[in-house]
Structure formats: C-alpha cells, structure tokens
Amino acid sequence: MGYGRLQPSDPGGSAHMGDQSPPQTAPSGxxxxxxxxxxxxxxxxxxxxxxxxxSAVLLLAVRSKQSSSQSxxxxxxxxxxxxxxxxxxxxxxxxxxxxxxxxxxxxxxxxSDLVHxxxxxxxxxxxxxxxxxxxxxxxxxxxxxxxxxxxCLELLDDSIDALTRALTxxxxxxxxxxxxxDVLTWLSSALTNQDTCGEGLSDVRGVVKDELGQxxxxxxxxxxxCLAIFTATSSSDFSxxxxxxxxxxxxxxIMGENADVSRDFPRWLSKKERKLLALPVAQIQAxxxxxxxxxxxxxxxxxxxxxxxxxxxxxxxxxxxxxxYEENNLKVxxxxxNLMFIGDGKGATTISGGKSVSQNLTTFHTASFAAxxxxxxxxxxxxxxxxxxxxxxxxxxxxxxxxxxxxxxNIIGYQDTFYVHSNRQFIRECAIYGTxxxxxxxxxxxxxxxxxxxxxxxxxxxxxxxxxxxKDPNQNTGMSIHACRILAAPDLEPVKGSYPTYLGRPWKMxxxxxxxxxxxxxxxxxxxxxxWNTTFALDTLYYGEYMNYGPGxxxxxxxxxxxYRVITSTVEATKFTVAEFIYGSSWLPSTGVAFLGGLSV
Numbered sequence: 001m002g003y004g005r006l007q008p009s010d011p012g013g014s015a016h017m018g019d020q021s022p023p024q025t026a027p028s029g030x031x032x033x034x035x036x037x038x039x040x041x042x043x044x045x046x047x048x049x050x051x052x053x054x055s056a057v058l059l060l061a062v063r064s065k066q067s068s069s070q071s072x073x074x075x076x077x078x079x080x081x082x083x084x085x086x087x088x089x090x091x092x093x094x095x096x097x098x099x100x101x102x103x104x105x106x107x108x109x110x111x112s113d114l115v116h117x118x119x120x121x122x123x124x125x126x127x128x129x130x131x132x133x134x135x136x137x138x139x140x141x142x143x144x145x146x147x148x149x150x151x152c153l154e155l156l157d158d159s160i161d162a163l164t165r166a167l168t169x170x171x172x173x174x175x176x177x178x179x180x181x182d183v184l185t186w187l188s189s190a191l192t193n194q195d196t197c198g199e200g201l202s203d204v205r206g207v208v209k210d211e212l213g214q215x216x217x218x219x220x221x222x223x224x225x226c227l228a229i230f231t232a233t234s235s236s237d238f239s240x241x242x243x244x245x246x247x248x249x250x251x252x253x254i255m256g257e258n259a260d261v262s263r264d265f266p267r268w269l270s271k272k273e274r275k276l277l278a279l280p281v282a283q284i285q286a287x288x289x290x291x292x293x294x295x296x297x298x299x300x301x302x303x304x305x306x307x308x309x310x311x312x313x314x315x316x317x318x319x320x321x322x323x324x325y326e327e328n329n330l331k332v333x334x335x336x337x338n339l340m341f342i343g344d345g346k347g348a349t350t351i352s353g354g355k356s357v358s359q360n361l362t363t364f365h366t367a368s369f370a371a372x373x374x375x376x377x378x379x380x381x382x383x384x385x386x387x388x389x390x391x392x393x394x395x396x397x398x399x400x401x402x403x404x405x406x407x408x409x410n411i412i413g414y415q416d417t418f419y420v421h422s423n424r425q426f427i428r429e430c431a432i433y434g435t436x437x438x439x440x441x442x443x444x445x446x447x448x449x450x451x452x453x454x455x456x457x458x459x460x461x462x463x464x465x466x467x468x469x470x471k472d473p474n475q476n477t478g479m480s481i482h483a484c485r486i487l488a489a490p491d492l493e494p495v496k497g498s499y500p501t502y503l504g505r506p507w508k509m510x511x512x513x514x515x516x517x518x519x520x521x522x523x524x525x526x527x528x529x530x531x532w533n534t535t536f537a538l539d540t541l542y543y544g545e546y547m548n549y550g551p552g553x554x555x556x557x558x559x560x561x562x563x564y565r566v567i568t569s570t571v572e573a574t575k576f577t578v579a580e581f582i583y584g585s586s587w588l589p590s591t592g593v594a595f596l597g598g599l600s601v
Contacts, residue, residue: 077101082111086118090228091472092221099125099222111233118229119167122222126163126190130156132215136208144360145208148200151364152212155193158334158372158400159223162186162193170230180234181476185402185444187227188475189422192442194220195471195508196421200362227474266426266578268403273315273340277379277407281342286319301351302327310335320381322348326368332401336373343381346410346431350382356391363416367398374423376401382410389414389435389458399425399443406430413438414455420445420479424582433489437467439479440507444582446480453489454501454523463492464530466504468511478512478542480576486515486552488523496523502530503545506537514544514567514576516599524552529559539563546573574599 079087079097083106087096100106100114103121133153141149166186169178178186197216201209265274276284288304289296298304301320308316315338322344330351332339343349353368355361368385371378376399387394396413399406402423409430411418417434420427420441427447432439435457439447454463465486470477486503488496501523504513529543541563545555555566567573574580577599 080107080109082109082114083107086111086114086229086232087225089232090225092225095218095221096225096229099218099225113172115230115233116167116170116172118226119163119170122219122226123160123163123167125219125222126156126160129215129219130160133212136211136215139208139211141208142360144362145204145206147360147362147365148197148204149208149212151200151362152197152216155197156216159190159193159219161334162190163223163226166190166226166230180230183230184227184234184474184476185424187223187230188442188444188472188477189400189402191220191223191227191472191475192422192469192477194223195442195469196364200364224472224474227472231474265405265428266403266582268424269405273377276315276317276340276342277377277405281319281344281380284317284319284342286317286342288316288318289321290318290325291321292323292325296321300327301325301330305330305332305336305339308336308339310337312337314338315340315375317342320344320349320351324350324352326352326354328353330369331367332371332373332376334372334374338375339371339373340377340379341381342379345380346382346408348382349380350384352382352384352386353396354385354387354394356385356387356394358387358391363393363395363419364398364421366393366416367395367419369396370398370400371404372400374402375404377405377407378409379407380409382412384410385413385417387414389455389461392436395419401425414457416440422477426578426582434465435463436461437464437505437507439465440467440469442469442471442475442477442508443479444477446482446576446578446582447484448482448578450481450484452481452484452486454487454492455489456491456495457499461499462530463499463501464505465502466513467507468504468513469507470510470512471508473510473540475510478514478576478581480581481513481515481518482577483516484518486518486520486524486550488521492523500525503528504543505530505532506541506543507532509537509540510542511537512542514542514546514573515548516546516567516573516576518548518553519550520548520552522551526554526557527559528555528557529561529564537563544572544576570599 079101083097083100087093087100090096099121100118103117106114106117109117130153133156136149163186165178166183169183194216198220201212265277288298288307290298290301290304292299298307304318308318317340320341320343351369355366355368357363357366366385369383383397385394385396393416394413396417397411398419398421400421400423404423404425406425406427407429411430412433414434415436415438417438418432420439420443422441422443425443425445427445427450429449431451431453433453433455435455439452452465454465457463466479468479488501492499502525503515528545531538539562541561543564544567546567558564558566
C-alpha cells in the first residue's frame with residue numbers, strides 16, 4: 001500500500017508555503033479554534049501513546065507465553081529412553097523418533113510395546129497413502145505413467161495386507177497365529193513392494209510422479225524401521241552369515257521320518273498337497289478345468305481365476321489342458337489363496353505373452369503370468385515371454401506369493417525372465433532360460449534340482465544369471481541355488497566363447513545369492529561374478545559358493561570382493577537350505593550329534 005512522502009520542516013519550524021511573505025496575525029476566533037484543535041490533538045496523541053504502551057506490554061506477555069508454551073512442547077516431545085533405544089537400532093533414527101512421538105501411547109510404552117506401536121503407526125501411514133494416491137486416478141497419464149501408477153496402487157494394497165498380518169501377530173492380544181519368521185517375511189515383502197513402486201516411477205516424468213511421490217514420502221523408511229525394531233527384539237537369526245554354537249536339525253526332524261531328502265518338498269506343504277504334486281494328471285480331481293475347445297469348466301485361465309474362491313484355506317485345483325494360452329493381465333491376486341495350477345506338461349500347456357518395457361510398461365507390468373495369492377502352486381506348465389532379446393526387460397513369470405511352489409515347469413525368456421519378487425518360494429525341477437539378469441527379485445527363494453540355461457544374448461550384452469535386490473540388511477531374503485545344473489542353451493553353446501556368462505551381479509546394496517552343490521558348465525566366466533556399477537555394493541553384498549563342481553565351478557580365479565566368499569563351513573551352508581532359509585524351523589534340543597538337515601542331496 002503506497003503513501004505520499006512527507007515534506008521536511010525548515011529550521012524555523014514553519015512549513016514551506018507557496019509564497020515567502022511574512023506571516024499575518026490571526027483573528028481571536030481563529031486562535032480559539034486553533035487552541036481547541038491543539039488540545040484535541042494532544043489528547044489524541046497521549047491516548048495513542050498510552051495505547052501503544054499497553055499494546056507493547058500485551059505483545060511481550062503473549063510472546064513470553066508462546067515461548068513458554070513452545071519450551072514446554074519441546075520438553076514434552078523429548079523421546080523416552082525406550083524410544084531412543086528402539087530407534088537407535090534403525091537405519092532412519094530421526095524419522096523413527098519423530099513418527100513414534102506423534103503416535104498416541106508411545107510416551108508410556110516399553111521397548112517391546114514399541115514393536116506393535118511402530119507397526120500400527122506405519123500401517124496408518126500406508127492406508128493414508130493408498131487413500132490419497134487413489135485420488136490421483138483422474139490425472140492425465142501417458143502409458144508409462146499409468147503403468148507405474150497402477151503398480152504402486154497394487155503394491156501399496158499388498159503392503160497394507162502384509163503389515164496387517166504382521167501387526168496381528170505381534171499385537172499384545174495375540175491371536176495372529178504367525179511366527180517371527182512370518183513377520184520378518186511380511187515386513188521384508190512390504191519393503192520390497194515400496195522399492196518396486198519407486199523403481200517403476202524412476203523413469204516417469206511430470207505431475208503424476210511428483211504428486212505420487214508426495215503421498216508415498218517416507219513409507220520405505222518407516223517399513224525399514226519396523227523391520228529393524230522387530231529384528232532387534234526377535235530371537236530369530238536369518239542373516240545367512242556364519243553362526244557358531246548352534247544346535248543342528250536332524251534330517252528326520254525337518255522332513256519327517258524315512259524321508260528322502262532329495263525328493264521331499266518344504267514342510268509347509270501338507271501330505272495331501274505333496275501327493276497332488278506327485279500324482280499323474282489323470283488321477284487328480286480338479287475343481288476347475290480350463291480347455292480352449294470348450295470341453296471344460298472354462299475356456300480361459302482368467303475365467304478360472306475369477307471362479308476360484310477368495311481367502312480359501314482349502315486347496316483349489318485348476319487343471320489347464322494342453323494348448324497355448326495368451327491372455328492379457330493374467331494374475332492370481334493376493335485374495336486368491338491356495339490355488340494350484342496343473343498343466344499337461346512342459347511344452348504341452350503353455351502360458352505366453354509378448355509384453356516388454358519397449359511398450360512403455362514397467363518391468364513389473366510385463367509378466368505373461370503373475371501370482372501373489374498365498375499358497376500358489378504351479379506344476380507341469382511352460383511360462384514364456386516371446387518378446388525377444390531386443391525388447392529388453394520382458395518377464396515370463398512373476399511370483400510374489402508366500403509359500404509358493406513352482407514344480408516341473410519351463411520358464412522361458414531373455415532379459416528378466418523369472419521375477420521372484422517377494423515372500424518365500426520353492427522352485428524345483430524347473431528349466432529356466434534367459435540372458436540378462438534372468439532370475440531377479442527379492443524373495444527368499446530356493447531353487448532345487450533345476451536346470452538354468454544361459455541363452456545367446458544380443459551382440460553387446462553379457463549374460464548374468466541373477467540380479468538379487470535385497471536393499472535392507474534386515475530383510476530375510478536372497479537366492480539359494482541348490483543342487484542345480486548351470487548350463488549353456490543350444491543357441492549359446494557354439495558361440496559361448498564370445499558371450500561371457502556370470503553367476504550374478506548386485507542390483508541392490510545387500511544383494512544375497514549362494515550356489516551350493518551345483519554343476520557349472522564351462523561357459524561360466526572364471527571371475528564368476530560381475531559388478532553392477534564399479535564398486536557399488538561390493539563390500540555389503542553376500543555372494544557365496546559351496547562345493548560346486550564342473551568346469552565352471554573352480555573358484556581359484558573368482559572375484560576378490562569383500563562380500564564374496566567361498567563357503568567352507570557346513571553350518572554356514574545349511575543356513576541356505578529349504579529347512580532354514582525358506583521355512584525357518586525352530587531348533588530342536590540337541591541330540592549331541594551334528595547331523596545337517598537339507599544340505600546333502
């Protein structure tokens with residue numbers, strides 16, 4: 001607001017006038033009026049001065065009160081010893097303290113109480129983020145942005161489900177029925193989900209990324225803090241590093257008496273389900289039959305998935321007759337529990353697709369088939385992505401289901417063939433084909449008795465079998481490749497000298513992969529492993545090899561990275577067996593005899 005500038009007074013005190021003639025004497029009436037005006041002005045001036053003084057006193061009082069209030073507030077927000085102790089174990093301690101201080105009840109909580117309080121607080125943040133993010137659906141998005149946006153909503157929803165199960169397990173009232181290994185798995189999965197969402201958004205530009213980024217702010221860090229707080233209070237050890245003075249499981253304790261360790265499946269499978277995996281197709285009573293010719297319950301796999309019940313504790317068997325099935329967005333969602341897909345055999349029943357990132361899709365979105373419903377099983381099916389090497393990332397099969405089993409299947413692609421995204425998985429007697437990072441993800445997964453084939457890549461490419469993306473040291477994730485065959489595919493065999501093949505490279509900081517008791521062909525580079533980017537993660541990763549054999553299994557010329565190790569301890573190696581790595585069985589009282597479970601084949 002502008003004001004006119006006041007004119008300065010002259011030395012004599014008279015105002016500058018238009019003329020310079022001597023002042024004239026005013027009449028007496030004029031003087032009386034002038035005196036009254038001066039008196040009124042004086043009274044007004046005194047009033048203003050007094051008012052100003054009073055205002056100043058009041059302002060000082062208000063400021064003093066505000067300062068006192070702020071001081072009390074700061075004093076009130078000082079963390080308790082329990083909060084300080086709990087947050088000191090996290091990777092993001094400042095966020096941990098501030099977020100817990102904002103949550104009701106935290107100031108009176110013990111350190112153990114803060115486990116479920118941190119879960120509850122993080123769950124509220126996730127729910128709010130999903131609600132606010134859902135409101136962005138009306139924004140204009142190109143195909144790439146829409147793909148990333150849809151991924152993030154799905155992954156947020158999955159994370160909420162995982163945190164809810166974890167909270168139910170650790171809540172003081174109990175009743176969740178889960179174990180500490182379950183909680184570690186669900187928290188690890190939730191953190192992987194947020195990481196995947198961020199990966200998808202990394203190449204997006206514009207308002208969608210900005211708006212979504214604001215709503216997802218700090219979610220990964222909050223989940224990481226939950227994981228750290230829980231790990232610190234849990235007696236479980238899932239680090240995969242050498243552990244001394246542990247009691248060892250008998251093989252009969254892990255698999256049951258008279259078990260054939262080389263043939264049996266993880267103990268999470270019931271006897272009935274093990275029989276299902278072993279029975280010939282003709283003897284299996286299917287709940288739903290898919291047949292392209294119309295002679296079944298459904299003509300499409302999508303229709304069969306829709307028919308299957310939600311949250312079923314009973315196994316639903318879907319038999320897919322021989323044929324080639326290519327359907328858009330084939331997915332067993334997280335609400336579809338305990339679905340078992342059975343085909344007529346590798347190459348007879350094929351689920352295929354040709355999506356790739358070249359179509360402006362996220363890698364997550366390219367899968368020919370995806371499964372996130374707990375207890376998913378697939379048997380005797382080929383999963384294929386035929387996009388080709390030139391289309392880069394193109395997923396044939398993506399699995400994020402907990403307690404998933406893929407048995408006697410072909411998984412065929414080039415770059416990013418098999419996305420073992422999250423949770424606990426067991427892959428047995430499968431043939432997996434690819435080129436760049438063709439087994440990737442952040443599940444806790446064991447591959448057993450599988451054949452892993454490196455194919456001929458593009459002229460400028462190297463083959464890398466694994467790209468594991470464990471980003472947090474507290475995640476119980478990693479890849480165990482146990483009693484497998486690492487081979488060159490027929491198209492690579494005649495030119496294998498021109499295309500080096502590596503066992504893996506570290507996608508994220510705490511990448512973890514082990515090869516145990518596996519045959520390695522001569523196409524494997526003597527160095528064994530490849531850097532992701534110069535020195536990234538070389539001292540924080542965990543790459544191990546245990547008693548592998550074949551021309552590519554020699555370890556004399558392997559990399560000298562701080563995180564790489566030739567495993568010589570059976571105790572260390574057994575941490576990556578089916579019994580311990582993906583089941584997490586409790587230790588039984590020592591028999592006094594060291595008898596390793598699940599390692600010998």
